[in-house]
Amino acid sequence: MITPRLHIGDMNYSSWSMRPWLALRHGRVVFEEVKHDLPEVGGKPIFGAISPNARVPALDLGDGVVVAESLAICEWAAEQQPTLWPQDANSRALARAAAAIMHSGFPNLRNDAPMNIKRRTDAGRMTADGLNDAAKVDALWSEWLARFGGPFLFGAWSIADAMYAPVVTRFVTYAIPRSAEAQGYIDRMWAEPHFAAWVKGADAETRTLPRSDRA
Ligand SMILES: N[C@@H](CCC(=O)N[C@@H](CS)C(=O)NCC(=O)O)C(=O)O
Known part of the structure; x- marks a missing residue:
């Protein structure tokens, strides 16, 4: 298995990124963090190359498996650490x-x-x-x-x-x-x-x- 890669936005602004980042850290899951600049103008999700919902956070598990949505990523973390x-x-x-x-x-x-x-x-x-x-x-x-x-x-x-x-x-x-x-x-x-x-x-x-x- 590759090291899971968590795509996040700016730490100052990306509220949805903060949530699974904390869950992975609390779950002692080893992961790489890839930070992206949130767009200057909101409301037009631009991360289509990263995630199916064109938003961050997204967790790349390798083999084409990319988990979108903060709560779904948290649930993945809980499967590693109940x-x-x-x-x-x-x-x-x-x-x-x-x-x-x-x-x-x-x-x-x-x-x-x-x-x-x-x-x-x-x-x-x-x-x-x-x-x-x-x-x-x-x-x-x-x-x-x-x-x-x-x-x-x-x-x-x-x-x-x-x-x-x-x-x-x-x-x-x-x-x-x-x-x-x-x-x-x-x-x-x-x-x-x-x-x-x-x-x-x-x-x-x-x-x-x-x-x-x-x-
Ligand atoms: N429901 C999604 C919301 C994700 C979301 O809205 N993320 C924001 C950053 S905090 C985003 O990617 N915005 C991209 C944009 O505005 O282009 C989740 O729970 O992960």
Whole structure:
């Protein structure tokens, strides 16, 4: 088997890339990382030569097998390292639902507050719908942390945390109001070594995307 190759976008901006990168790192999967510049103008996926959905992330397993979609790549990582999901079946089902809720949800938060790890601004630029999405995320985090006792959403770190990691950065970038429970979770995520390694990678980048930095 060749070493799996994960195609990602700029670490400062590519929220979908961050998720499987974290899952692979937490799963101790050896992989190569290939970074691509996200386009200046969004909305026109340009990575057709890399992935079937013309987007990053994509995981190239060799022999023409290219896995698209962040959640599918996370699931591949969990096949290599099953502890990436909770071991109890009911907890695992809830964690999978949490990951799916993030993958398909919170469009207003995503539109209003694109991931930009290095930026610090305020929530004044966000719409009421975007702030409402953020409040829903906060309520879900608080519910899961109370139910599973932390330190991460479902107890031990899981793919659910990978899926919400970019949202953690958005709360910080845009100074989004949050509960004490959410603040504790943000602090623990930020201190976690693989999350910190991604942030360090973002900090080292010099490229800027005006559509995110000036908006
Ligand atoms: N549903 C996809 C979304 C992937 C996605 O939208 N990726 C963005 C970068 S974060 C992208 O490739 N954009 C390409 C473009 O805008 O041309 C997933 O979960 O992986």
